[in-house]
Amino acid sequence: MTRPVVYGALLILCFLLQTTLTPWLLIAGVFPNILLVFVLTFAQFRGSATGLVLGFFSGLLWDLMFGSIVGYYALLYMLLGYLAGFASRLFFEYDLKMALLIFGAGDLLLGLTVYVTLFLMQGRFQFFAYLRGYILPETVYTLGVSVIFYSIFYLINNRLCSLERKKEGYFAG
Protein backbone atom coordinates (compact mmCIF):
# COMPACT_ATOMS: atom_id res chain seq x y z
CA MET A 1 0.00 0.00 0.00
CA THR A 2 3.01 2.30 0.42
CA ARG A 3 3.50 2.95 -3.26
CA PRO A 4 0.00 4.17 -4.15
CA VAL A 5 0.05 6.55 -1.18
CA VAL A 6 3.49 7.92 -2.10
CA TYR A 7 2.45 8.26 -5.76
CA GLY A 8 -0.74 10.08 -4.79
CA ALA A 9 1.13 12.49 -2.53
CA LEU A 10 3.82 13.15 -5.18
CA LEU A 11 1.20 13.70 -7.87
CA ILE A 12 -0.66 16.28 -5.79
CA LEU A 13 2.59 17.94 -4.73
CA CYS A 14 3.79 18.26 -8.35
CA PHE A 15 0.41 19.63 -9.41
CA LEU A 16 0.50 22.21 -6.61
CA LEU A 17 4.07 23.26 -7.42
CA GLN A 18 3.17 23.67 -11.05
CA THR A 19 0.03 25.71 -10.50
CA THR A 20 1.05 27.95 -7.59
CA LEU A 21 4.69 28.77 -8.35
CA THR A 22 3.93 30.01 -11.86
CA PRO A 23 3.98 33.77 -11.12
CA TRP A 24 7.39 33.44 -9.49
CA LEU A 25 9.12 31.13 -11.91
CA LEU A 26 7.60 32.03 -15.26
CA ILE A 27 10.35 32.57 -17.85
CA ALA A 28 9.50 33.92 -21.31
CA GLY A 29 5.86 33.06 -20.71
CA VAL A 30 6.45 29.36 -20.11
CA PHE A 31 6.65 27.08 -17.13
CA PRO A 32 8.25 23.61 -16.80
CA ASN A 33 5.92 20.63 -16.91
CA ILE A 34 6.79 19.04 -13.57
CA LEU A 35 3.78 16.74 -13.64
CA LEU A 36 4.94 15.20 -16.92
CA VAL A 37 8.43 14.66 -15.50
CA PHE A 38 6.83 12.83 -12.58
CA VAL A 39 4.83 10.53 -14.86
CA LEU A 40 7.70 9.82 -17.26
CA THR A 41 10.22 9.22 -14.47
CA PHE A 42 8.16 6.58 -12.69
CA ALA A 43 7.22 5.04 -16.03
CA GLN A 44 10.94 4.55 -16.68
CA PHE A 45 11.53 3.11 -13.22
CA ARG A 46 8.47 0.89 -12.98
CA GLY A 47 7.19 0.14 -16.45
CA SER A 48 4.20 0.80 -18.65
CA ALA A 49 1.50 -0.19 -16.19
CA THR A 50 2.69 2.32 -13.59
CA GLY A 51 3.33 4.93 -16.28
CA LEU A 52 -0.11 4.78 -17.74
CA VAL A 53 -1.95 4.75 -14.40
CA LEU A 54 0.06 7.74 -13.11
CA GLY A 55 -0.42 9.48 -16.47
CA PHE A 56 -4.14 8.92 -16.33
CA PHE A 57 -4.56 10.39 -12.84
CA SER A 58 -2.18 13.31 -13.49
CA GLY A 59 -3.97 14.23 -16.70
CA LEU A 60 -7.36 13.74 -15.07
CA LEU A 61 -6.48 16.13 -12.25
CA TRP A 62 -5.37 18.70 -14.81
CA ASP A 63 -8.61 18.21 -16.75
CA LEU A 64 -10.75 18.60 -13.65
CA MET A 65 -9.05 21.76 -12.45
CA PHE A 66 -8.34 23.56 -15.73
CA GLY A 67 -9.77 21.73 -18.69
CA SER A 68 -13.04 22.34 -20.41
CA ILE A 69 -13.18 18.76 -21.71
CA VAL A 70 -12.46 16.16 -19.04
CA GLY A 71 -10.48 13.19 -20.31
CA TYR A 72 -8.33 14.98 -22.88
CA TYR A 73 -5.13 15.39 -20.88
CA ALA A 74 -5.86 12.12 -19.05
CA LEU A 75 -5.66 10.30 -22.38
CA LEU A 76 -2.54 12.19 -23.53
CA TYR A 77 -0.55 11.80 -20.32
CA MET A 78 -1.60 8.18 -20.09
CA LEU A 79 -0.30 7.36 -23.57
CA LEU A 80 2.97 9.20 -22.88
CA GLY A 81 3.39 7.32 -19.59
CA TYR A 82 2.67 4.03 -21.36
CA LEU A 83 5.25 4.71 -24.08
CA ALA A 84 7.92 5.87 -21.60
CA GLY A 85 7.34 2.64 -19.70
CA PHE A 86 8.98 0.62 -22.45
CA ALA A 87 12.29 2.22 -21.49
CA SER A 88 12.11 0.39 -18.17
CA ARG A 89 12.93 -2.84 -19.97
CA LEU A 90 16.11 -1.40 -21.41
CA PHE A 91 17.45 0.56 -18.45
CA PHE A 92 17.49 -0.27 -14.81
CA GLU A 93 19.76 2.14 -13.02
CA TYR A 94 19.98 5.89 -12.77
CA ASP A 95 20.51 6.98 -16.37
CA LEU A 96 20.19 10.74 -16.70
CA LYS A 97 20.98 10.91 -20.42
CA MET A 98 18.27 8.43 -21.30
CA ALA A 99 15.86 10.15 -18.94
CA LEU A 100 16.48 13.56 -20.50
CA LEU A 101 15.92 12.07 -23.94
CA ILE A 102 12.56 10.71 -22.80
CA PHE A 103 11.54 13.96 -21.06
CA GLY A 104 12.47 15.98 -24.15
CA ALA A 105 10.68 13.65 -26.54
CA GLY A 106 7.66 13.45 -24.22
CA ASP A 107 7.27 17.19 -23.79
CA LEU A 108 7.75 17.82 -27.53
CA LEU A 109 5.20 15.15 -28.38
CA LEU A 110 2.75 16.62 -25.86
CA GLY A 111 3.25 20.13 -27.25
CA LEU A 112 2.84 19.02 -30.86
CA THR A 113 -0.28 16.99 -30.08
CA VAL A 114 -1.88 19.86 -28.19
CA TYR A 115 -1.05 22.23 -31.05
CA VAL A 116 -2.49 19.92 -33.71
CA THR A 117 -5.63 18.90 -31.81
CA LEU A 118 -6.59 22.16 -30.09
CA PHE A 119 -5.02 24.92 -32.19
CA LEU A 120 -4.57 23.73 -35.76
CA MET A 121 -8.12 22.41 -35.70
CA GLN A 122 -9.27 25.92 -34.76
CA GLY A 123 -7.61 27.31 -37.85
CA ARG A 124 -4.45 28.58 -36.19
CA PHE A 125 -1.86 27.76 -38.82
CA GLN A 126 1.12 29.72 -37.48
CA PHE A 127 2.91 26.52 -36.50
CA PHE A 128 6.36 28.08 -36.19
CA ALA A 129 5.09 30.86 -33.95
CA TYR A 130 3.75 28.24 -31.53
CA LEU A 131 6.90 26.13 -31.88
CA ARG A 132 9.21 29.04 -31.09
CA GLY A 133 6.92 30.79 -28.66
CA TYR A 134 5.74 27.84 -26.68
CA ILE A 135 6.68 24.26 -27.51
CA LEU A 136 10.49 24.63 -27.64
CA PRO A 137 10.91 27.04 -24.69
CA GLU A 138 8.75 24.83 -22.51
CA THR A 139 10.70 21.72 -23.45
CA VAL A 140 14.03 23.42 -22.69
CA TYR A 141 12.76 24.74 -19.35
CA THR A 142 11.32 21.34 -18.45
CA LEU A 143 14.62 19.63 -19.28
CA GLY A 144 16.52 22.07 -17.08
CA VAL A 145 14.26 21.54 -14.09
CA SER A 146 13.85 17.79 -14.66
CA VAL A 147 17.43 17.06 -13.54
CA ILE A 148 16.50 18.05 -9.98
CA PHE A 149 13.19 16.22 -9.96
CA TYR A 150 14.60 13.11 -11.60
CA SER A 151 17.21 12.83 -8.85
CA ILE A 152 14.62 13.33 -6.10
CA PHE A 153 12.28 10.75 -7.64
CA TYR A 154 15.19 8.35 -8.05
CA LEU A 155 15.97 8.55 -4.34
CA ILE A 156 12.31 8.09 -3.42
CA ASN A 157 12.02 5.08 -5.72
CA ASN A 158 15.16 3.52 -4.24
CA ARG A 159 13.79 3.99 -0.79
CA LEU A 160 10.50 2.36 -1.77
CA CYS A 161 12.33 -0.54 -3.41
CA SER A 162 14.43 -1.26 -0.35
CA LEU A 163 11.34 -1.08 1.85
CA GLU A 164 9.58 -3.59 -0.39
CA ARG A 165 12.60 -5.88 -0.45
CA LYS A 166 12.69 -5.90 3.32
CA LYS A 167 9.00 -6.62 3.57
CA GLU A 168 8.62 -9.27 0.93
CA GLY A 169 12.06 -10.75 1.04
CA TYR A 170 12.70 -10.75 -2.70
CA PHE A 171 13.87 -8.33 -5.33
CA ALA A 172 10.88 -6.50 -6.76
CA GLY A 173 12.64 -3.63 -8.51
Add this chain to the structure above:
Amino acid sequence: MKKNRSRISAKYILFILVLLCVLLIALSSQGLLPRQVRDLAGYVITPAQKGITSVLQWTEDRFSFFRDKKSLIDENRELKEKVAQLEEQNRDLQAANDQTAQLRELYDLDREYDSYPKVAANVIGRDSSWFETFIIDKGIADGIQADMNVLAGGALVGKVIQAEETWSQVRSVTDDASNVSAMNAETGDYCVVTGEGSRSHTTLTFSQMTDSDGNSKVGDRLVTSNISDVYLPGLLLGYITELHADEDNVTSSGALSVSGDFEHLQNVMVITTLKE
Protein backbone atom coordinates in the same frame (compact mmCIF):
# COMPACT_ATOMS: atom_id res chain seq x y z
CA MET B 1 7.76 -14.94 -16.65
CA LYS B 2 7.01 -12.03 -14.39
CA LYS B 3 7.87 -9.46 -17.04
CA ASN B 4 5.59 -11.08 -19.57
CA ARG B 5 2.67 -11.03 -17.18
CA SER B 6 3.10 -7.36 -16.35
CA ARG B 7 3.18 -6.49 -20.05
CA ILE B 8 -0.14 -8.14 -20.69
CA SER B 9 -1.73 -6.46 -17.69
CA ALA B 10 -0.39 -3.05 -18.83
CA LYS B 11 -2.17 -3.49 -22.16
CA TYR B 12 -5.30 -4.55 -20.35
CA ILE B 13 -5.25 -1.49 -18.06
CA LEU B 14 -4.49 0.73 -21.05
CA PHE B 15 -7.52 -0.61 -22.89
CA ILE B 16 -9.86 -0.01 -19.95
CA LEU B 17 -8.51 3.48 -19.22
CA VAL B 18 -8.67 4.54 -22.88
CA LEU B 19 -12.33 3.54 -22.88
CA LEU B 20 -12.83 5.48 -19.65
CA CYS B 21 -11.16 8.56 -21.17
CA VAL B 22 -13.31 8.36 -24.28
CA LEU B 23 -16.39 8.06 -22.10
CA LEU B 24 -15.31 11.08 -20.02
CA ILE B 25 -14.57 13.13 -23.14
CA ALA B 26 -17.97 12.22 -24.60
CA LEU B 27 -19.81 13.04 -21.37
CA SER B 28 -18.06 16.33 -20.67
CA SER B 29 -18.25 17.60 -24.25
CA GLN B 30 -22.01 17.07 -24.03
CA GLY B 31 -22.08 18.82 -20.66
CA LEU B 32 -23.30 15.65 -18.97
CA LEU B 33 -20.47 15.25 -16.49
CA PRO B 34 -21.86 15.74 -12.97
CA ARG B 35 -20.55 18.91 -11.36
CA GLN B 36 -19.61 16.96 -8.24
CA VAL B 37 -16.73 15.32 -10.10
CA ARG B 38 -14.88 18.62 -10.48
CA ASP B 39 -15.84 19.67 -6.98
CA LEU B 40 -14.29 16.52 -5.59
CA ALA B 41 -10.90 17.44 -7.09
CA GLY B 42 -11.35 21.01 -5.95
CA TYR B 43 -11.94 20.05 -2.33
CA VAL B 44 -8.49 18.46 -2.20
CA ILE B 45 -6.59 20.92 -4.36
CA THR B 46 -7.94 24.42 -3.70
CA PRO B 47 -7.34 24.56 0.09
CA ALA B 48 -3.73 23.50 -0.50
CA GLN B 49 -3.33 26.03 -3.33
CA LYS B 50 -4.77 28.70 -1.07
CA GLY B 51 -2.31 27.82 1.68
CA ILE B 52 0.74 27.78 -0.58
CA THR B 53 -0.26 31.01 -2.28
CA SER B 54 -0.65 32.85 1.01
CA VAL B 55 2.68 31.52 2.30
CA LEU B 56 4.38 32.64 -0.91
CA GLN B 57 2.76 36.06 -0.71
CA TRP B 58 3.73 36.41 2.95
CA THR B 59 7.34 35.48 2.13
CA GLU B 60 7.41 37.95 -0.72
CA ASP B 61 6.09 40.68 1.59
CA ARG B 62 8.77 39.89 4.21
CA PHE B 63 11.47 40.10 1.58
CA SER B 64 10.30 43.45 0.37
CA PHE B 65 10.11 44.61 4.01
CA PHE B 66 13.77 43.78 4.64
CA ARG B 67 14.94 45.22 1.38
CA ASP B 68 17.98 47.34 2.07
CA LYS B 69 17.88 51.05 2.46
CA LYS B 70 19.68 51.84 -0.74
CA SER B 71 17.10 50.22 -2.95
CA LEU B 72 14.42 52.15 -1.09
CA ILE B 73 16.24 55.41 -1.79
CA ASP B 74 16.59 54.45 -5.45
CA GLU B 75 12.97 53.48 -5.56
CA ASN B 76 11.97 56.77 -3.96
CA ARG B 77 13.84 58.69 -6.63
CA GLU B 78 12.27 56.63 -9.38
CA LEU B 79 8.86 57.10 -7.87
CA LYS B 80 9.31 60.86 -7.71
CA GLU B 81 10.16 60.89 -11.39
CA LYS B 82 7.19 58.72 -12.06
CA VAL B 83 4.90 61.02 -10.08
CA ALA B 84 6.00 63.93 -12.22
CA GLN B 85 5.33 61.88 -15.34
CA LEU B 86 1.98 60.73 -14.07
CA GLU B 87 0.92 64.23 -13.14
CA GLU B 88 1.53 65.28 -16.68
CA GLN B 89 -0.26 62.22 -18.00
CA ASN B 90 -3.10 62.93 -15.61
CA ARG B 91 -3.65 66.36 -17.11
CA ASP B 92 -3.87 64.80 -20.56
CA LEU B 93 -6.21 62.12 -19.31
CA GLN B 94 -8.40 64.68 -17.62
CA ALA B 95 -8.93 66.32 -20.97
CA ALA B 96 -9.63 62.97 -22.58
CA ASN B 97 -11.96 62.09 -19.75
CA ASP B 98 -14.24 65.06 -20.43
CA GLN B 99 -14.49 63.94 -24.00
CA THR B 100 -15.17 60.37 -22.97
CA ALA B 101 -17.91 61.42 -20.60
CA GLN B 102 -19.76 63.00 -23.49
CA LEU B 103 -19.26 59.98 -25.69
CA ARG B 104 -20.39 57.64 -22.96
CA GLU B 105 -23.61 59.52 -22.67
CA LEU B 106 -23.91 59.29 -26.41
CA TYR B 107 -23.45 55.54 -26.43
CA ASP B 108 -25.53 54.95 -23.36
CA LEU B 109 -22.76 53.28 -21.40
CA ASP B 110 -23.00 52.78 -17.74
CA ARG B 111 -21.22 55.80 -16.32
CA GLU B 112 -19.63 54.13 -13.33
CA TYR B 113 -18.87 50.48 -13.36
CA ASP B 114 -17.73 51.00 -9.81
CA SER B 115 -21.38 50.77 -8.90
CA TYR B 116 -21.72 47.11 -9.92
CA PRO B 117 -21.79 44.68 -6.98
CA LYS B 118 -18.48 42.85 -6.77
CA VAL B 119 -16.91 39.96 -4.91
CA ALA B 120 -13.18 40.07 -4.12
CA ALA B 121 -11.24 36.88 -4.82
CA ASN B 122 -7.66 35.60 -4.75
CA VAL B 123 -5.93 33.87 -7.63
CA ILE B 124 -4.79 30.55 -6.15
CA GLY B 125 -3.70 28.55 -9.17
CA ARG B 126 -2.73 29.03 -12.79
CA ASP B 127 -2.79 26.84 -15.82
CA SER B 128 0.87 26.66 -16.76
CA SER B 129 0.21 25.03 -20.11
CA TRP B 130 -1.16 26.46 -23.31
CA PHE B 131 -4.17 28.14 -21.85
CA GLU B 132 -4.48 31.32 -19.93
CA THR B 133 -6.90 30.20 -17.30
CA PHE B 134 -6.62 30.58 -13.57
CA ILE B 135 -8.41 29.42 -10.45
CA ILE B 136 -9.94 31.80 -7.93
CA ASP B 137 -11.00 30.95 -4.40
CA LYS B 138 -14.66 31.99 -4.75
CA GLY B 139 -17.47 29.94 -6.25
CA ILE B 140 -21.20 29.38 -6.42
CA ALA B 141 -21.40 29.66 -2.62
CA ASP B 142 -20.20 33.26 -2.95
CA GLY B 143 -22.63 34.10 -5.74
CA ILE B 144 -20.29 33.45 -8.67
CA GLN B 145 -21.73 32.15 -11.93
CA ALA B 146 -20.30 31.33 -15.35
CA ASP B 147 -19.83 34.35 -17.68
CA MET B 148 -19.36 36.86 -14.88
CA ASN B 149 -16.75 39.53 -15.66
CA VAL B 150 -13.50 39.60 -13.71
CA LEU B 151 -11.52 42.80 -13.06
CA ALA B 152 -8.12 43.59 -11.62
CA GLY B 153 -6.72 47.04 -11.03
CA GLY B 154 -9.78 48.61 -12.64
CA ALA B 155 -9.38 46.74 -15.93
CA LEU B 156 -11.04 43.66 -17.41
CA VAL B 157 -8.90 40.54 -16.97
CA GLY B 158 -11.32 37.82 -17.98
CA LYS B 159 -14.56 36.00 -17.40
CA VAL B 160 -15.66 33.06 -15.30
CA ILE B 161 -15.95 29.98 -17.52
CA GLN B 162 -16.78 27.41 -14.89
CA ALA B 163 -18.11 28.03 -11.40
CA GLU B 164 -17.82 25.28 -8.80
CA GLU B 165 -19.08 25.28 -5.24
CA THR B 166 -16.05 26.94 -3.62
CA TRP B 167 -13.83 27.87 -6.57
CA SER B 168 -14.06 28.95 -10.18
CA GLN B 169 -12.11 28.83 -13.41
CA VAL B 170 -11.46 32.17 -15.09
CA ARG B 171 -10.35 32.56 -18.70
CA SER B 172 -8.02 35.50 -19.07
CA VAL B 173 -8.49 37.99 -21.91
CA THR B 174 -4.91 37.09 -22.88
CA ASP B 175 -6.04 33.56 -23.84
CA ASP B 176 -5.94 32.64 -27.54
CA ALA B 177 -9.58 31.67 -27.40
CA SER B 178 -10.73 34.90 -25.77
CA ASN B 179 -12.68 37.23 -28.05
CA VAL B 180 -14.05 40.39 -26.51
CA SER B 181 -16.43 42.69 -28.34
CA ALA B 182 -14.86 46.09 -27.73
CA MET B 183 -15.04 49.69 -28.81
CA ASN B 184 -12.77 52.68 -28.95
CA ALA B 185 -13.87 54.86 -26.04
CA GLU B 186 -12.82 57.99 -27.91
CA THR B 187 -14.46 57.38 -31.27
CA GLY B 188 -17.05 54.67 -30.62
CA ASP B 189 -15.63 52.38 -33.34
CA TYR B 190 -16.37 48.72 -32.67
CA CYS B 191 -13.72 46.01 -32.81
CA VAL B 192 -12.85 42.55 -31.52
CA VAL B 193 -10.06 42.13 -28.96
CA THR B 194 -8.24 38.78 -28.95
CA GLY B 195 -5.56 37.38 -26.65
CA GLU B 196 -2.17 36.17 -27.84
CA GLY B 197 -1.97 33.17 -25.55
CA SER B 198 1.38 32.38 -24.06
CA ARG B 199 3.10 34.52 -26.70
CA SER B 200 2.37 37.70 -24.79
CA HIS B 201 0.97 38.61 -21.41
CA THR B 202 1.31 42.34 -21.92
CA THR B 203 -0.35 42.93 -25.26
CA LEU B 204 -3.62 41.99 -26.92
CA THR B 205 -4.59 42.35 -30.56
CA PHE B 206 -7.69 43.89 -32.01
CA SER B 207 -9.21 43.45 -35.43
CA GLN B 208 -12.23 44.33 -37.55
CA MET B 209 -12.30 47.88 -36.24
CA THR B 210 -14.94 49.75 -38.21
CA ASP B 211 -12.83 52.82 -38.58
CA SER B 212 -13.56 53.95 -42.13
CA ASP B 213 -13.10 57.60 -41.24
CA GLY B 214 -9.68 56.96 -39.68
CA ASN B 215 -10.36 58.73 -36.42
CA SER B 216 -8.82 56.12 -34.15
CA LYS B 217 -5.23 56.73 -33.16
CA VAL B 218 -2.46 55.24 -31.06
CA GLY B 219 -3.08 55.91 -27.38
CA ASP B 220 -6.86 55.60 -27.62
CA ARG B 221 -8.58 53.66 -24.89
CA LEU B 222 -10.40 50.44 -25.75
CA VAL B 223 -13.31 49.37 -23.55
CA THR B 224 -15.87 46.57 -23.73
CA SER B 225 -18.66 47.46 -26.12
CA ASN B 226 -22.31 47.90 -25.40
CA ILE B 227 -23.17 45.16 -27.91
CA SER B 228 -21.24 42.34 -26.22
CA ASP B 229 -23.31 39.35 -25.04
CA VAL B 230 -21.10 38.55 -22.09
CA TYR B 231 -19.17 41.64 -21.08
CA LEU B 232 -20.69 44.61 -19.33
CA PRO B 233 -20.18 47.84 -21.27
CA GLY B 234 -17.36 50.28 -20.61
CA LEU B 235 -14.84 48.00 -18.86
CA LEU B 236 -11.25 49.05 -19.60
CA LEU B 237 -9.22 46.70 -21.81
CA GLY B 238 -6.13 48.77 -22.62
CA TYR B 239 -4.62 51.42 -24.85
CA ILE B 240 -3.89 51.17 -28.56
CA THR B 241 -0.15 50.81 -29.27
CA GLU B 242 -0.29 49.83 -32.94
CA LEU B 243 -2.83 50.61 -35.58
CA HIS B 244 -2.93 49.84 -39.28
CA ALA B 245 -5.60 49.74 -41.94
CA ASP B 246 -6.64 46.33 -43.23
CA GLU B 247 -6.30 45.45 -46.90
CA ASP B 248 -9.93 46.27 -47.58
CA ASN B 249 -9.37 49.81 -46.24
CA VAL B 250 -12.66 49.63 -44.39
CA THR B 251 -11.58 48.04 -41.16
CA SER B 252 -8.35 48.35 -39.21
CA SER B 253 -6.50 46.22 -36.73
CA GLY B 254 -3.53 46.46 -34.41
CA ALA B 255 -2.35 45.88 -30.89
CA LEU B 256 -3.10 47.28 -27.48
CA SER B 257 -1.19 47.19 -24.22
CA VAL B 258 -3.00 45.90 -21.17
CA SER B 259 -2.88 47.93 -18.00
CA GLY B 260 -2.84 44.98 -15.62
CA ASP B 261 0.05 42.69 -14.67
CA PHE B 262 -1.23 39.36 -15.97
CA GLU B 263 1.80 37.36 -14.89
CA HIS B 264 1.40 38.27 -11.23
CA LEU B 265 -2.34 38.49 -10.79
CA GLN B 266 -3.14 38.01 -7.12
CA ASN B 267 -6.33 39.83 -6.24
CA VAL B 268 -9.28 40.16 -8.58
CA MET B 269 -12.86 41.42 -8.39
CA VAL B 270 -15.75 39.50 -9.86
CA ILE B 271 -18.74 41.57 -10.93
CA THR B 272 -21.76 39.61 -9.80
CA THR B 273 -24.07 41.29 -12.28
CA LEU B 274 -24.55 39.34 -15.51
CA LYS B 275 -24.99 41.08 -18.83
CA GLU B 276 -28.55 40.58 -19.96
